[in-house]
Amino acid sequence: MPVETKAQSKHRLEHVEMRQIVKRFPGVLANSKVDFDxxxxxxxxxxxxxxxxxxxxxxQLYGLYKPDEGEIIIDGNPVVFHSPADAIRAGIGMIHQHFMLVPTLTVAENVILGLTSKHEPILDLDTVSQKILELSRSYGLKVDPAAFVWQLSVGEQQRVEIIKALYRGASLIILDEPTAVLTPQEVTDLFATLKHMVKEGHALVFISHKLHEVMEISDRVTVLRDGQVIGTRPAKEMTRNDLVKMMVGREMKQIAPQPIRSGPVRLKIENLHTMGDRGTEMLRGINLDIHGGEIVGLAGVSGNGQRELAECLSGLRKVTAGRIELDQMDITSLPLKNRVESGLSYIPEERMRDGAIREFSVQENLFLQDHASPQFTRGIFLDFPRMEAFASKMIREFTVKTPSLDTPVKNLSGGNIQKLIMARELARHPKVLIAAQPTRGVDIGATEYIHERLLMQRDAGTAILLISEDLDEIRTLSDRIAIIYEGNIIGIVDRNEATVEQIGLMMAGISMEEAVHHSA
Known part of the structure; x- marks a missing residue:
């Protein structure tokens, strides 16, 4: 028998309201009398x-938190959710930014995970697969029910998450940063699906930092600032500047990189190979030169070797073949400490895993690699007054918002942690900077600041490799764009010459010549 859930028989939700919602955490008023529908x-x-x-x-709408004040009303009836299971039964689904899938299970097994069967422990996966195929055809979500999740691209995994919500009967679906790791073509496909879902009567909540996408896909926009609603307006009546002003209370600066003034090659990568965590080769002969005074953006769909390349360059992953040079010095086998001393700085993709220690204070995190520097020691002892003065200077210069230098890093926001890591890495005046996903998960104000600092560092003569899955960020900051696919650089294009469509096709594995021809 097929797996069943009560949500599948629920009527289509017409109107979901959140009235005067208040949510408090220790020392923080997260939501202050918020109205949203x-x-x-x-x-x-x-x-x-x-x-x-x-x-x-x-x-709170998905049942993970319970409001301290206010109420949730579905089609005129107040409801109380004690868990996500209650929300799912009411017809509410949520697609998280980091997918909630089990890689070693098939699509069908993931879709029914956690549901009950009339004849447990027997599951009729054939019937489940047929239902998945019906949903796939209805909504344009092409997936293979028998495929293992680890075999799927990021875009395909997202389709599985949407099908999982639809299978459970979700009428209202919350999408949290749904385009963060998609190619431009995958975004186009996703938006086509979302528009079809809306025509079918679904209600969608769309959370994103990408304002042009918000303008394209949304009917209405609600902006929150400091836990309060600033306003709700029809999207067609809003401009990008209107949204920015509502979000941050001011106009944003326009990022406009100056013409490139590149110097000699500072980072040279020759025929670089390395293995991935699963024992397969992830880099298959990377060749790339980066000059002082330029930013080279590395564009690609997640999982094509970006993380492995950053770890090879920073000394966190062993190189199996090839050579890395920094200012003509071979650093291929140097440990991280010696690479730092040679002029390399690294802003890691996983800031809380590789860039900071959660329990350490702000000041301690600023000196993780530099505590033994002669600048901060007196003989065999640390010079604490000098360290404190330097830390205070960095906090001011990089506008890190923290109650004190002794505050544990885990208590800071994502944007402030990222600015703290940037302060530490740029304070060394590096010759080469590896910046991996420098603005992932940070807000528009912190993103603006980080972009400004990267351009300042570029203009100071640093060679910068910018690794990002945000194509807008790549195109805004980079002088040249290298596209990586399955562990190879398949093309390098000038920022001003390549179109979004060309870059997107190359990210999907199409050669540069074919991509240019296709988009001509």
């Missing part, structure tokens, strides 16, 4: 900087 047949975008209260609000 979403109707069948619309996309309602929810915007705000990190810490504005977006995630907290949606976690």
């Amino acid at each position: 979403v109707r069948a047949g619309e996309v309602h975008a929810l915007l705000g900087e990190n810490g504005a209260g977006k995630s907290t609000l949606m976690r």
